[in-house]
Structure formats: C-alpha cells, structure tokens
Amino acid sequence: MLPFFRKKKNGNPKMEGNESAVSSEELLNETSEADNTEEEVHTDLSFHPEWTMSKEDQYSFQFLNMECPALRPNQISLSGISLQENEPGTCQITAFIRNSLNKTITLHETTLVFLDAKDNVLGRKTVDLSSAGEIPAKSSRPWNFTFNDEELFTSDLPEEGWKLAFQLKPSSRKHSLQLDNSWEQSLAEKDKSKLKEMVENLDPPKPGEVNFMGLKALQKDDGALHVTLLIRNGSNKNITLEQIPLQVEDSHSQVVAKGGFSLDQFEVKANTSKPWTFIFPTELVQKEHIDLSSWKAYPLQKK
Known part of the structure; x- marks a missing residue:
C-alpha cells in the first residue's frame, strides 16, 4: 500500500x-x-x-x-x-x-x-x-x-x-588504522604497513574511550614544533573533532608548547585510530631548546 x-x-x-x-x-x-x-x-x-x-x-x-x-x-x-x-x-x-x-x-x-x-x-x-x-x-x-x-x-x-x-551490532572488528585521504596519497606503502601493524598490535582503547598517543615530535630549524599523534576512538560510533586544545611536555615534564587547533570536519571512524600532525608555530613554543628524548602531548580539559 x-x-x-x-x-x-x-x-x-x-x-x-x-x-x-x-x-x-x-x-x-x-x-x-x-x-x-x-x-x-x-x-x-x-x-x-x-x-x-x-x-x-x-x-x-x-x-x-x-x-x-x-x-x-x-x-x-x-x-x-x-x-x-x-x-x-x-x-x-x-x-x-x-x-x-x-x-x-x-x-x-x-x-x-x-x-x-x-x-x-x-x-x-x-x-x-x-x-x-x-x-x-x-x-x-x-x-x-x-x-x-x-x-x-x-x-x-x-x-x-x-x-x-x-540498530547496529556492537563491533566485533579488530581496532584498525584509518588514514586521511591526504595521508593515503602521501605516505609510502611501507610506512602505511608499519602504522597498520602498530595499531593492530596495541591494546585497543576501552569501549567508548577516546585517547591520544604520541607518535613523533620534531622541532624544525625555524623553531616550530611538529607533533604527530594517534587519535584513538574506542567507541562504536564515528566521532567528529572540531577544536583540540593541546599541551606538550618535554622529558623534564615541563610545558614546552600549548595551543588550540581548529579542525575541519575531522572524523575518526568507530573503532579506529587516525594519525594527525599538529604544528605549533614558534610563538606557541615556550622553550628555545627542547629535550624530546621523551615527551607527551595531551588535550587540555575545559574548565
């Protein structure tokens, strides 16, 4: 009818x-x-x-x-x-x-x-x-x-x-790697394979948890700090991030950079991890010489 x-x-x-x-x-x-x-x-x-x-x-x-x-x-x-x-x-x-x-x-x-x-x-x-x-x-x-x-x-x-x-069934798939189109096109196949293997071998986030894992930090000659993070989505739903306030600490647990990043419809699919590089320009870097032998970066909680 x-x-x-x-x-x-x-x-x-x-x-x-x-x-x-x-x-x-x-x-x-x-x-x-x-x-x-x-x-x-x-x-x-x-x-x-x-x-x-x-x-x-x-x-x-x-x-x-x-x-x-x-x-x-x-x-x-x-x-x-x-x-x-x-x-x-x-x-x-x-x-x-x-x-x-x-x-x-x-x-x-x-x-x-x-x-x-x-x-x-x-x-x-x-x-x-x-x-x-x-x-x-x-x-x-x-x-x-x-x-x-x-x-x-x-x-x-x-x-x-x-x-x-x-009504979607709870995901039974292994936690997997998601790459942005720009990364798919620019990253060498061997580097994609390494990232995929690393993500699959890591303990997945807890159900519903979203966390950030540091992959690489590098200070360029102009003083800018490039930080690559793995954004890990442990939920059964896609998430979209628009604003991320980040703080970076060096090996001495001192804050070396802090700033907010605006993202354009940045989606991390359900049960995946997505890498992204955040660039802190020199004006957001708080130390001239940074010891990055160990470091951590994390989003600041809203007060």
Whole structure:
C-alpha cells in the first residue's frame, strides 16, 4: 500500500519523520571513494522496478526526496516519509532508503528501531531488506515497513518527529588504522604497513574511550614544533573533532608548547585510530631548546 502524503498549507507533501544515517562501513562493511573532495551527497530518486503508482504519487516522492538533507560520503540512511495506522496495534512506515556511496548496494537482514522525537524506542523489528532490491549509487528508494502489535511497544503513535533507524551490532572488528585521504596519497606503502601493524598490535582503547598517543615530535630549524599523534576512538560510533586544545611536555615534564587547533570536519571512524600532525608555530613554543628524548602531548580539559 502506498503512503498517504500529508500536505503543507501550500498543497505540497511534507515529511513526517526525521533522518537517521549510519556509516556504510559499520552497516555493510562497504565504502567507496568520494568524488574529489566531495563533502555532501545529494541522492536521486529510485523506484523499485515492481512498484507502480500514479503520476501524483511520483511527483510527491520526487518533491520529498528534494527536501531530504544532503548526506556525507559513505552513509546509509533512513528518512521518514509517513506513518499510517492500518488497524489498532499495527502501522505502516514509509521511508527513503538512501545510499551515498558511489556504487550500488544490496541490504540484507537487519534490525530496525522505531524512535520518537526524544529517541525513546517505540518499536523494533528484524526485516530482510534484500526485497528492496539493488539500491543504485547516490540514490533514495522509498520503501514500506510494517510493524505489528508484537513489534510495537506503544499504541500511542506520534504524528511527526519520529524516525526509523538501523540498530547496529556492537563491533566485533579488530581496532584498525584509518588514514586521511591526504595521508593515503602521501605516505609510502611501507610506512602505511608499519602504522597498520602498530595499531593492530596495541591494546585497543576501552569501549567508548577516546585517547591520544604520541607518535613523533620534531622541532624544525625555524623553531616550530611538529607533533604527530594517534587519535584513538574506542567507541562504536564515528566521532567528529572540531577544536583540540593541546599541551606538550618535554622529558623534564615541563610545558614546552600549548595551543588550540581548529579542525575541519575531522572524523575518526568507530573503532579506529587516525594519525594527525599538529604544528605549533614558534610563538606557541615556550622553550628555545627542547629535550624530546621523551615527551607527551595531551588535550587540555575545559574548565
């Protein structure tokens, strides 16, 4: 059954639910290279070959797809379109399955959760999404999901603000190395292999922990201090860092450099470690001659 589209005051259809996106690597163990420095992905509408509908419904889906926010590369999302109560205790949810990868994907059996605006769980079900067919690269496919009374935990269904989300299993993958594109392109293969081996041989961070490990510190001839750190994400979610206040101590436990660094959408994926070099210009270096036979660098806690 195709959805009934609620209308805005201007007569256009409206989205009733919200967006819920996950990493394609976490969900499918699939990634693809972004186009150049692509930061946003807009998805084209794609219908299942066996779906038939009126021109009016096609227009409604097209309009709502254009209303969806842009995705980031390597994401799979569910974007809530409509919710209908078929009969007491059951409902049909229509949502876009959205694929921001540069390649076709096929989903399989997965667990979905139905959430309200405050992320309270209203329902849960396991569904085989292979029936949705192949989802083309950078596309949105509308699909219907039916929850019965055993899969719903409430009879009080929200009209708006809800969302359908993938329930990811706790990661069983080994903690692994993640390299920024600039590092992938500039680092020699032997150096990549050494980093990968080191990360895999280290004890991983505790679940949910994010920490910093020093790799290399070097003072240049102009006095600037270059510090390379391994940012280690032990959680099952990707994290994005925007501001990092760092302090460096030398072998005598004396502060030799301190400063804040602004990062542009710096993402460390779930259960990975990502190296990055922070450059302290001479004005942030507090000693002229630094003993770096041993050292440590760490983020300053906000007061």
